[in-house]
Amino acid sequence: MSDALAPVLSRIDSDLEGALERLFELLRIPSISTDPANKDDCLRAANLLVSHLASLGAEAELCPTPGHPMVMGKIGSGSPHLLFYGHYDVQPVDPLALWDHDPFEPFIGEQNGEKVIRARGASDDKGQLMTFVEACRAWINEHGELPCTITFFFEGEEESGSPSLIPFMEANREKLAADIALICDTSMVSPGVPSIASQLRGMLKEEFTLKGPAMDLHSGHYGGPALNPLREISKLVASFYDEDGRVTIDGFYDGVHEVAPEQLAQWENCGFDETEYLENAGLSVAHGEKAYSTLEQQWSRPTLEINGLWGGYQGPGTKTVIPAEAHCKITCRLVGDQDPDVLRKALRAHVEARLPVDATVEWDLDLEGNPAAVMNIARPEFEAARQALSDEWNREAVFAGMGGSIPIAGYFTTILGLDSMLIGFADDDDRIHSPNEKYGLNNFHKGIRSWARILDALSKA
Template sequence: MTHSTAPHDTEAVKAVLTEVDRSFDQALERLFSLLRIPSVSTQPDHAVDCRRAAQWLCEDMGQSGLTADIRDVNWALPGNPMVVGRSPDLKKADGQPARRVLFYGHYDVQPTDPDNLWHSPPFEPHIVTEPDGRRVIVARGASDDKGQVMTFLEACRAWKKVHGTLPVAVTVLLEGEEECGGENLLPFMKDNAGTLQADLALSCDTAMAGRQIPAITTRLRGMVAEGVEITCATQDLHSGIYGNAAANPIALLCRALADLRDGEGRVTLPGFYDGVKIPDDQTRAQWRSLYPDDAALLKEVGLSEAQGEKGFTALEQTWCRPSCEINGISGGYEGEGIKTVLPARAQAKVSFRLVPGQSPEKIRAAFRDHMRRYLPSDAEIRFTSYGGSPGFEVTGEGSADLTAALTALEEEWGNKALTIGCGGSIPVANEVKEALGLDALLVGFAQADDRVHSPNEQYGLDSFRHGIRSWVRILAALA
């Protein structure tokens, strides 16, 4: 057991930051090496590449003084391995055990399709200079999540290189199935709780509030996703012979789905808003400073007016309000030209984004009851569940850890660090709480235009460099 470097020793921190800048080109080379591995978890043909990425990370952590190994998974289903790395236990100057943090990330990436929209091969990373002079790394996984993961690992490497130890003890957990459901993560954490136990969880799979405005994501939306299929007649029917008399499953489906929202944009399911809280005025004012109007948020996707719940801005509708969206609908003849068919069945995919206070189970049950009410007695309905997770919120936003991390970010970026929300779902935030009893700080350096999950994904060189430097400061602050 070794002693940690005192967190308040600014000279110690400055020395590590100097090392980060001195060795940045080498850090970039290491990231490029990882990005070249096509670790696409949703495609079985890339299973060997996922294991290659896991092995690469295992070896990289070993070079940074962490004892790392690969853990095969077979809890929910056989899948890609976990990588677990641990630094030695530490003692503070007074002889008491130093804190331990658990860092989570994922090494798997999304598929690259449509490949014809990429301007360069997705697994051949390179640097592009944008019209405004900003330089970005272009490759699949550059932002989500390999570039983000490497900011943390490079910070650990620099601390180890300069001082021989870290300011806090560190455990790293990297999974290879985040992009395909991550069903093995929760049971893995429960079964390995002793190895993974820490004082605080950290993750770097989120974004900044702006180009130079650092942020910690303190709230996330959960999700309920459902498939629904309505069947009426035993076969497709001639619409001239049976039209009007026979039930049309597409019409039934459209009517039921349309009535999920009212004219004010509110979801109509009974009890849908039970437990939903509105942020305080100070928080809402802080968010308005980022996006003064709806167009400021929506213009990047060619829109200008928010279409959700009246009385809430576009940002609030995505960060702190629950939603219901129709993700896909199909049935009948969908080819070219016209075929006057009355279909026997119709399908739809529907998802609800949930905020803290809502129950995924109650929302799912209310949705199914709603759909059944629109059916005649001789129609059948079948539901398929695609999982569910509750919303996440950091409780006690004035906590010492959150305050320390925000201060560290402000010191690095030179701007006030904000607490923000995210409309998406990051299940690990709730799962580390359930499995390990840990609160999580979600600190990310992605940008809104990183094209995550899309062709030409990118990650700014400034995000990568300042991300490493930010973690150097945060690790010291958390000690």
């Protein structure tokens, strides 16, 4: 441990209560970006972050967009120059009745004998964002400066599709220029196992309506002769998979690569508990591709998931109709070099080739996709950060895959030409996007200490 780092860690420990007070102030703001009723709340959260950055001595500014504002700030003059990204908006709290408490009145509770922070946004992403801000605060309060240069970049629309993000980044390339990007919006592979994401799955969204009769039909008059869109859409959905869990769409696996043996060996020793992972979801076995382990299915294999399937009468009781149309929502998680545009064409061709006579299909034309992202872990900064995490957690940190998609990592590459390092301290059971969200108090505390160590390590890398 360097002479400069030790007093910073001590200051973090002594100021934990202050750090919690500042986090709780942010958590009390219902910055739900998708609901227009919370527009002023999003602005309040953004302004609070501007004040936090200004208190560090950063050149902080509120940057208007057509939607919710961005927050930017810059501080320091040393090398390297780091760009840190987080988001201050949160998911809606519905269904409110399933919360055990007011989602915007944070408090310290307990779960399985561990202290946890309870509130919407505690884990996703306000708690994570503030671990970095508080690490910077400790460095500055102790030494009067940071060991490197940092540009802060906080978004207010991540939970509502980031409609302003790409135009803002394209218009502010110079302000966002840096040596590497840091993202704190991820989880650890297992409790207490610090993790750096080595790859992220991409995303393809699709939605279609299968149309049949000109109107809903009486099932007594037309039952039998009539084409039933619900029955036909069920056949289509079933045709997407074979008995071994593989997707049957022609060309679906083009661009998918097998994981290198040395990477698989690291994954096997990363502390992942398959039984616990499945039991947390109320499952006993994995239901994906039979030839691959649960961890491979989650991190390195593509998927096609049915997110919604509906049509016909949805009310109480019975209504004896054959519906005129049925609907399906799909998302595909992409890996490797899968091209979302090519895959979209293949998916649509698969459906259209199987339409029966008298059926037509109508596609949603406004849905987008993004490819997978693979991190450049050969850069020396990655190993420096991994060692810093290992020192803090007294456990070897791992390069882990991620089943989710974080489009900002790809945008940093395509728009700014930056590699991204994704480090987060959430646990898989934090219930992000769900009622009763939590963030481990120890994760918050050690997250701050971890970033302090990483800043020290990167300044020497």
